[in-house]
Amino acid sequence: MSLRRILMSVLLLCMAQAPAWAQTGHGHQHADERPQGHAQLPTAVPPTGHAHGGGHGMIFAGSEKFPTIAYDEEKPIRAVERVSPPAISGDPHMGRHLAYAADKGACLSCHVLGPDADQPGNVGPDLSTYGRSSRSDAYTFQQVWDARAHNPASAMPPFGTNGILTRHEAMHIVAYLNTLNHHVEPPARSQPPLPNFDVAGEDFTLADMYVARGEALFREAGDNGKPCASCHAAPGREGPGLERAAATYPRYDAGLDRVIGLEQRINVCRTKHQHGTPYPLGGEPSNLLTSYVKYLSRGTPLDVAVDGPAAAALERGKASFLRKAGRLNFSCADCHTGNAGKWLRGQPLSGIAPDGEHSATAATWPRHFIAGHDLGLISLRQRAQHCQIVTQTYPLPLHAQEYTELELYLSSLANGAPMLAPTMSRLSDR
Numbered sequence: 001m002s003l004r005r006i007l008m009s010v011l012l013l014c015m016a017q018a019p020a021w022a023q024t025g026h027g028h029q030h031a032d033e034r035p036q037g038h039a040q041l042p043t044a045v046p047p048t049g050h051a052h053g054g055g056h057g058m059i060f061a062g063s064e065k066f067p068t069i070a071y072d073e074e075k076p077i078r079a080v081e082r083v084s085p086p087a088i089s090g091d092p093h094m095g096r097h098l099a100y101a102a103d104k105g106a107c108l109s110c111h112v113l114g115p116d117a118d119q120p121g122n123v124g125p126d127l128s129t130y131g132r133s134s135r136s137d138a139y140t141f142q143q144v145w146d147a148r149a150h151n152p153a154s155a156m157p158p159f160g161t162n163g164i165l166t167r168h169e170a171m172h173i174v175a176y177l178n179t180l181n182h183h184v185e186p187p188a189r190s191q192p193p194l195p196n197f198d199v200a201g202e203d204f205t206l207a208d209m210y211v212a213r214g215e216a217l218f219r220e221a222g223d224n225g226k227p228c229a230s231c232h233a234a235p236g237r238e239g240p241g242l243e244r245a246a247a248t249y250p251r252y253d254a255g256l257d258r259v260i261g262l263e264q265r266i267n268v269c270r271t272k273h274q275h276g277t278p279y280p281l282g283g284e285p286s287n288l289l290t291s292y293v294k295y296l297s298r299g300t301p302l303d304v305a306v307d308g309p310a311a312a313a314l315e316r317g318k319a320s321f322l323r324k325a326g327r328l329n330f331s332c333a334d335c336h337t338g339n340a341g342k343w344l345r346g347q348p349l350s351g352i353a354p355d356g357e358h359s360a361t362a363a364t365w366p367r368h369f370i371a372g373h374d375l376g377l378i379s380l381r382q383r384a385q386h387c388q389i390v391t392q393t394y395p396l397p398l399h400a401q402e403y404t405e406l407e408l409y410l411s412s413l414a415n416g417a418p419m420l421a422p423t424m425s426r427l428s429d430r
Contacts, residue, residue, distance in 0.1 A: 060103075064394045066162065066327045069320045069402050077324055080148045081161040085141035086171055095176025098169050105144075105159065105173055109345045112186050114179075119346040120186060123339055124156070128184035130177045137174055144170045155335075157328040164327065189343060206368050207291075207422045210377050214292025217285060222274025228289075231273065246297035247419050250408040252309040259313040261404050263290050263379060281398040287366045287377045291422040294366070299418045302363055304411045317409030320402055321352075326393025332384075332406075352410060360417035362410040367423045377422070380407050 067075045096114070099107040108117050110124035130140075142149050145160030145167075159165040165173070218228045232242050249262040260268070263286050267278035279286035306314050321332045332352070335344065340351025350361050365380035375386065381403040388395040396402055 059389055059394060060327065060392045062163065063327050063392045066329075066393070067323075067325045068388075068394050068396060069323050069325050069406070070396060070400070071316065071402060077329065078158065078161050080152075081146045081158070082142065082149050083145050083160060083167065085137055085174070086167045088168060088171055090137075090171040090173075090175030092172070092175040092179045094169075095172035095174065098165070099173050099176055104165060104169065107173070110156075112184050115182065115184050117184070119343075120184075121343050121345045122186055123335070123342050123344055123349070126184075126186070127177060128180055128182065131179055131181040137171075137178075140174045140177060141170055144173050155330070157330070162327050162329065189348070206377075210288055210291045210366075210368070210422050211295045214288040214290070214295070217289045218292050222270065222276045224275040226274055228269065228274075242293055242296045244297055244300045244303075246294040246421075247300040247302045248304060250404055250411060251305055252313070254309075258401065259310055259404055259408055261381065261407055262293060263287075263381075264399070264404070266290065266293070282379060282382050284377070287379055290379065291366050291377065294419060294421040297419045298421075301416050301418055302360075302411060302414045304408060304415060306412050306415070310408065313405045313408055314412060316402075317405035317407070320406045321409055326388065326391050328391050328393075330391045330393070332387070352413065360414040360420075362407065362414045363417050364420045364423045366421055380410065 065075070067073050067077055099105040099113060100117070107113060107127070108120045110121045112120040112122060112126045112128050114128065139150075143156070144165065146158040147154040147156040148158060157164065160167065160170055218232075221227050246262055249265060250259050252258070253260045253265070253268070256268075263279070263281055266286070266289055267281075270276040270278055279289070304310075324331045324334075335349055336352040338351060339349045342349050352359060352361055362380060365383065366377050367383075369375045369378050369383065375382075378386070381398055384403055384406055385395045385398060
């Protein structure tokens with residue numbers, strides 16, 4: 001036995017002893033289950049930061065009052081507020097605290113500020129010399145309160161209108177910004193090209209272990225004694241080969257009369273052909289088996305259908321990508337179109353847009369993902385849900401059709417690109 005196989009066996013044994021990871025509140029959803037609103041999600045907590053204690057983090061209290069990407073959403077985006085500053089001077093020390101606080105201004109996420117700032121973002125303008133700008137306090141206050149008054153297309157959150165900052169807190173931030181007079185050089189950071197991910201089969205990474213554990217599930221007997229391999233492992237067996245299957249998902253399912261993802265297709269098979277219970281979406285077994293099936297399509301160009309019965313679903317998914325939602329009034333497009341290579345504080349952004357450098361990102365999931373804390377192996381729909389939580393948008397259940405059709409749109413951008421999943425979130429240095 002080779003050293004590589006010995007190491008793999010040892011590590012698989014160690015990982016098998018670890019508790020299975022699953023997001024609290026995912027529930028056990030069947031593949032053909034329709035979205036059920038906001039059921040089975042974590043309880044909202046007081047807004048004291050994201051408090052990532054496990055899973056994808058806590059949901060901000062109050063985020064349920066703002067629009068989501070749900071197709072039946074009835075909550076409107078709040079109208080632009082034009083407000084005069086309060087009759088106080090503002091405390092720059094308090095303003096600095098509010099600007100740095102994750103549950104208040106969170107200005108460092110997008111802007112370079114003072115010299116003591118840690119890992120500032122550069123999605124927004126450099127503010128390190130804002131004090132020299134000669135902007136009036138009234139202008140700056142309005143920009144902090146609701147920047148849409150100056151630019152209707154602004155991606156800056158309406159901090160005052162949406163209740164994140166009070167009038168006095170906004171004025172404290174104005175006072176702090178007026179003290180910034182010295183240019184701060186942002187940290188030198190680069191984002192290697194997307195194809196340089198460490199991937200299974202090319203390097204000994206966690207991705208290799210995920211594939212191996214997924215293969216074990218593929219060969220594990222279902223409740224009726226039949227494993228997936230009894231239908232799909234060899235030519236001439238009951239089911240089709242899977243060498244290209246994963247590259248065609250999400251896809252329209254005539255039996256369910258809707259587009260479904262690969263994880264949901266696996267659950268259809270478990271229920272129909274193995275007489276088993278569906279895997280909870282986002283749970284470890286679902287993500288492991290999905291990783292293995294996608295690995296079987298490795299290198300195959302993505303070819304998700306965008307016409308016929310899938311056409312309407314594709315348009316809905318694109319609309320979700322462009323839709324403003326949540327307490328911060330963000331859309332996916334606000335961060336991921338035109339911002340390739342820029343940083344959202346400590347995390348590089350992929351520019352997901354047609355013909356963009358990173359438009360093939362959908363071909364890299366499931367992925368071992370680290371974003372401030374280790375989320376483990378997660379699916380693309382989990383990544384979308386995580387983005388919504390950290391941008392203070394009340395997330396939908398993982399089985400929601402909105403996530404499936406958003407994934408269809410993102411996958412359509414990657415059509416023609418090779419299947420790379422599963423990958424590591426950390427980039428190779430070679």
